[in-house]
Amino acid sequence: MDEHAAEIRSHYYDVRQHSERLCDGLVTEDLCLQGMPDTSPLKWHLAHTTWFFETFVLKPFDEAYLPFNECFEVLFNSYYNAVGQQFPRPLRHMLSRPTVAEVLAYRHGVDHAMAALLEQCPGDARDEIYRRVILGLNHEQQHQELMLTDLKYCLSLNPLFPVYNPQPLPESHSTPLTFSEFEGGEFLQGISGTEADAARLPGFSYDNEGPRHRTWLSPFALADRPVSNGEFIEFIEAGGYQAPEWWHSDGWAVVQTEQWRMPLYWRQDNGRYFSFTLHGNQEVDAAAPVCHVSLYEAMAFAAWKGMRLCREGEWELVATQRPPTGQCWQQGCQHPVSRDPGKGHGPDQLYGGVWEWTQSAYSAYPGYRPQAGALGEYNGKFMLNQMVLRGGSVATPPGHVRATYRNFFYPKDRWQFSGIRLAKDL
């Protein structure tokens, strides 16, 4: 058996373990919550990520495999029309059966079959199996992030404000908001991945990150850190949420309809701001990055500052020169923290703090074609109406993101750890 096979098996084991470890400290009842149609119960995430391997690897490549339960094909299909029908998303919380215990048994049954298949991996199908396994593991990592953001949203609705992570938040450090300048020019944006790369662990990227293509960037400046809570509070207290001039038309409509007055999870009490976090209720740390803002809020804030958000190409140009490491990942912290004051000049905290909204619509790169079949639904069919975010958050599993990574959400979405990095024209 070659080294790469061993590496994949070991990675498979690690990622799958991690999903279950995220449930440590939670009770059965927590795993069944669904706070809005956009979120899913943790139990469902555990099952759906398993369904992915069963559907796309075991059923086509393991002749001896017997499906765990035929009904799961529908129950745990998220959105793959080519696979068949889907249980209605807003009702996922209604599936008391299978129970949590049965879902764990499903996971372990599939893991067992996967281990056997990877062990005796048939030569002719090996590359395709590896490609799908690696895609499945990246898929599971995306759901690990959703497990945390969905859980946070659900727990926040409970007046008992349950604490997920009892570890105290680290000490806070205030740093000034400085900018770094970039010349821009011709830039090759996106990854130059090949089919072969997708079957290799370290070379993986999603299809939406390519093809690499030529773009032009005008000179620009990028902030050295994300916008802080303190800076955002200035916007609030300057009446930003009451002043239509800073908002896009659609954003202003949402502010009125939803009565937005501050970021999601915040409340004001006696002039002080508090926020529900995975570490429990906390007073808002003025130096830490603001998060749980929509694109509308991010753009309104930038307009109020006389600046703008960056384009995704600008972000990528800067990020390709920096390693994808993050403070929060190192500290085991599940809420964004302030910038390490010891860091020198230059853009920092690009990874693993907050997802940074860009002003770029999520669309296909020139020459992009979704692959044939059900897996072609993975990314392509969402390339309308959503906007690109870059960088990864405290909830993103370390090692999952990179400079070319494109995340996407609707402009109104706030339940992700989404924040703001300012840019300006030069």
Added chain:
Amino acid sequence: MDEHAAEIRSHYYDVRQHSERLCDGLVTEDLCLQGMPDTSPLKWHLAHTTWFFETFVLKPFDEAYLPFNECFEVLFNSYYNAVGQQFPRPLRHMLSRPTVAEVLAYRHGVDHAMAALLEQCPGDARDEIYRRVILGLNHEQQHQELMLTDLKYCLSLNPLFPVYNPQPLPESHSTPLTFSEFEGGEFLQGISGTEADAARLPGFSYDNEGPRHRTWLSPFALADRPVSNGEFIEFIEAGGYQAPEWWHSDGWAVVQTEQWRMPLYWRQDNGRYFSFTLHGNQEVDAAAPVCHVSLYEAMAFAAWKGMRLCREGEWELVATQRPPTGQCWQQGCQHPVSRDPGKGHGPDQLYGGVWEWTQSAYSAYPGYRPQAGALGEYNGKFMLNQMVLRGGSVATPPGHVRATYRNFFYPKDRWQFSGIRLAKDL
């Protein structure tokens, strides 16, 4: 200690035990389901019925009592504005905490304090305490019915169709639909209860059952049994759901909007009708009473037959002459069954099969006044827009209903075991 006190304590124990016994065979996940805003999780019912004793008995009458958890005052208040705020009903399924285990601990803590209070019941407050305890137990019995109807609704949404009661349904017997005639005339409708009665176990009635008052009834005939599934299928197959002439205007609008084509929980397959029941999926028994129909459907069916539903006074006149016993209660069956063919002539199955829609709006009897304070919200504030049902269903705890008992739901509601008894003018 007197005999009545002992009887109350024993009844308290029985009723409280019964709520928990209804959960036998269910898993933690089942107890957290909420299929629509009208339903509540079983866990919530277990907690709310406990909150009732804590709020209305222990807090005012037991000086030594320490609330189990201050937050529960809001979390488990259903609709008592005079007590304070209520956690939003549609979000009850979001309360993963307190857990099922904690709710059971809450129940047992309150039961313990209640047992002590009932033991040493202070003389001056004794009647008021008894009155509230008896009200609380009747309240809990109402929630026992809801536990079953809410559970049924929730499980029906799961394509795995979980079985709650594995006992087989009894054999079916077809009997013809016959009518009995009644002269009517002056009738004293309602119960002549007094304040004192409300503090006595066998004499209890709700305030909405009185005051007893004079009414006139014209001669009428009443069906000897509820309408059967077979009779209702004739309506379906005669195009009843496509013919506006049988429907009230509001009912016809709902039929169009909701695309109703048959009773709730039914589906048609190859010309046969099947229904989800607490005993699992079953072929519809043509001889058993139709249930899970709205008032709109009940009235449309009656119009199609050239008949009508009864008025609540008519039903009560007939029912006062018969003991409140029911076949299903005797057989431990949680789905309505066909009439025992051995029964002679005369109205039968008045109790404990299906709730029977009447054509009477739920409103205050002449002279009715809700009591002062929070408990005055129990019945009075619902006396608009709802319609009276009589008789109790398979889900009603035996011993809970009587001839004067008035249940009420909106015309469009279908998730109760609601059926049809025909009447005609003579």
Added chain:
Amino acid sequence: MDEHAAEIRSHYYDVRQHSERLCDGLVTEDLCLQGMPDTSPLKWHLAHTTWFFETFVLKPFDEAYLPFNECFEVLFNSYYNAVGQQFPRPLRHMLSRPTVAEVLAYRHGVDHAMAALLEQCPGDARDEIYRRVILGLNHEQQHQELMLTDLKYCLSLNPLFPVYNPQPLPESHSTPLTFSEFEGGEFLQGISGTEADAARLPGFSYDNEGPRHRTWLSPFALADRPVSNGEFIEFIEAGGYQAPEWWHSDGWAVVQTEQWRMPLYWRQDNGRYFSFTLHGNQEVDAAAPVCHVSLYEAMAFAAWKGMRLCREGEWELVATQRPPTGQCWQQGCQHPVSRDPGKGHGPDQLYGGVWEWTQSAYSAYPGYRPQAGALGEYNGKFMLNQMVLRGGSVATPPGHVRATYRNFFYPKDRWQFSGIRLAKDL
């Protein structure tokens, strides 16, 4: 030709003329407004009342009649399923064609054919024709009331607040709120009309006013006049709209959702109350009857006063002893006015001021059967979910109402001239 025929023809002419006279002073644009689905454009009312005669009289009884325009059968059918399809109610304002001029031509064409038919009325069908003509004229009078209430609603949405009736409102007189007592007892409620009566002008009543039937009334007191604006303002200023204890559960939900704080058309400015009326914007007259309140508000007000609304039988018992005359009708005033202080003791202003909400649900009297065919849809299919109002308002054409007359609206409706008369148990 007999005298009755002449009387009918003359009445036909008067009623039809009156509908058009209601449009005096309005412009084409006003006649096309539809402020909410519950209201219809005046142009539509003019056409629909004409459609009624065309559909139910000319088409069946005049062989020579050629329909004005085949499309009108659908366009101007309100809710008669037996006649066929209906153009969707909420879109009635979208019918720019036929124009106002064409609708008037339609009216005059039908009037011409009707005059000819009534002239040479065929002997065998005469009674049925008379019955339908008289029903059609009463139908048109109901629409004349709606023309005023719908117009008022529509004009109120225009910030220019157009004035419909420039005549000044009469002087106001304050009178104390006194009550008259009644013994009740056995009462024959409803009209004892026969088929023959329905074909006679002075004997007409709607089918829902009968059959006459025996009822019992307990002793009660009835207010001598409707509740005044001044009395209702006390309720507002005592926090009535913020206190759930006075409201039915469904009413309280509407108060919260709709943010009701005062009657429809009112606004508060510097501590004074103003109201949009058909006579333009006016300061609220403290002595005049409050109107444009829902049943929820009427019942909450009564509860706050420690009283109740009357039952429809109580109202009818009192009204049968009084002639159906009204102050406003005499004064040509289209807004309710204060009681004439010269009137002695006893219930007054029963007719022609405000429709008085009762606590009685609108349902079939014992023995009621809707007639066969399309005209059976006139009243019967609305006998659910609505509540009875009695007495007629300033917008009701004089001569249209009587003691047995039953109007009905939903508890939440406010755009009619609906007010409050208090009652109490003795």
Added chain:
Amino acid sequence: MDEHAAEIRSHYYDVRQHSERLCDGLVTEDLCLQGMPDTSPLKWHLAHTTWFFETFVLKPFDEAYLPFNECFEVLFNSYYNAVGQQFPRPLRHMLSRPTVAEVLAYRHGVDHAMAALLEQCPGDARDEIYRRVILGLNHEQQHQELMLTDLKYCLSLNPLFPVYNPQPLPESHSTPLTFSEFEGGEFLQGISGTEADAARLPGFSYDNEGPRHRTWLSPFALADRPVSNGEFIEFIEAGGYQAPEWWHSDGWAVVQTEQWRMPLYWRQDNGRYFSFTLHGNQEVDAAAPVCHVSLYEAMAFAAWKGMRLCREGEWELVATQRPPTGQCWQQGCQHPVSRDPGKGHGPDQLYGGVWEWTQSAYSAYPGYRPQAGALGEYNGKFMLNQMVLRGGSVATPPGHVRATYRNFFYPKDRWQFSGIRLAKDL
């Protein structure tokens, strides 16, 4: 007076006249229709375009000017928050007053004042006045297009299907769908306008068309004409509306919810397709461009063909080489027509047939800044969630569009004359 001033005054007169001429043949009732919140009554368009000159030219620059009616400031403000409040858009059809006649008087009053101001145009403000007048005239031309599309939508809801333009549609000619190839490369996209240009008639462009900026285009092919109805019918009949694989996720959701089965205004009858047009009901011409499709439908069609829509830069590159002329404009036809078969090879019908959906999100060009003040709301605040269309339609006033012109609508919008031009990668 200089020549440019004369030209502006003459252009002012022409454009203003044209708006009123569009109403020729319509009746007062037609001018008041509002079929959905997105559309406005024609009367409102006539008033709002007048309000634009009153608000942005007369009030600031003509000291002697007395506002026609103070209320119009609110009534006819569309969306300029900086000017003040706006009357709610969905209720615009409720403004029966001012009447059509009063709105025309308003127009003529403003035109009179404008003529005087332009005559004696003050030297120091002249450039700014010219800039605003020219913007106002382009603004009015945009509303002229909306007048036709809004009217079409409204008339289509009337089962009488009123005919706006009785002129017969021209003869149809079928041409094959051919493509032209382009090398792409570096392209300067957008207009290089200056402040000074905006005050000159022939040089005008909107701010969103600039700044001119460098882009890269890969080699591509562009269809020589828009997709025809016949080609789109093939998609329909191949089950395109039932096959999720061709649709973006959001588009597929709309197809399900709205039950889309063909373009807006189409219906199928006995295997033939008919469409409501401004020339009345017409059988669909297989050779004419398909229109009234959403972006979702345009993209699904392109995916089904294995192609794509063009990017806005690609369209602009091709269009800059061709004059902005259109067949329909020449023929006075208000429905798209088939390609003139006499035309040779190369992209044709770029202008004045159908607006062509692109795959480009409507966003700010690099370096774009909205101008300060209310007029900065003209374009900038819509640069989110909408998509770019290019070319102009039959409803666009001739002379209004150019190669750099960017129109924008939401992906789901269908009531514009929006069609499809295919592109492919080379």
